[in-house]
Amino acid sequence: QVQLQESGPGLVKPSQTLSLTCTVSGDSITTNYYYWSWIRQPPGKGLQWMGAIAFSGSIQYSPSLKSRTSISRDTSKNQFTLQLSSVTPEDTAVYYCARGHYYGHWDIKGQGTQVTVSS
DSSP, X not given: OOEEEEESOSXXXXXXXXXXXXXXXXXXXXXXXXXXXXXXXXXXXXXXXXXXXXXXXXXXXXXXXXXXXXXXXETTTTEEEEEEOXXXXXXXXXXXXXXXSSTTOOSEEOOOEEEEEOO
């Protein structure tokens, strides 16, 4: 059974870069044909898909966040990472990593990690 675990700082200052890592167990991030996503949920709002890296290594981002988002992976550690630059308090949210079957889709996600942007 696949499990996903997010890790990273819980507090980031405005204008800095938010960096999170997702460690996957029970499955390989190169297994056909899964897509590994980052999702977030700001306070009082719904889930927002941010982007994903496919089993092949291809990447797609949400158009609204594309200019500030970078997703990468380390296959030797079975991890994938999120970097979100130039953060503002509006980026405060619970961040999740997830597995799905195509870009924008997920059916399993981690427990989530709270990230607060504040000085």
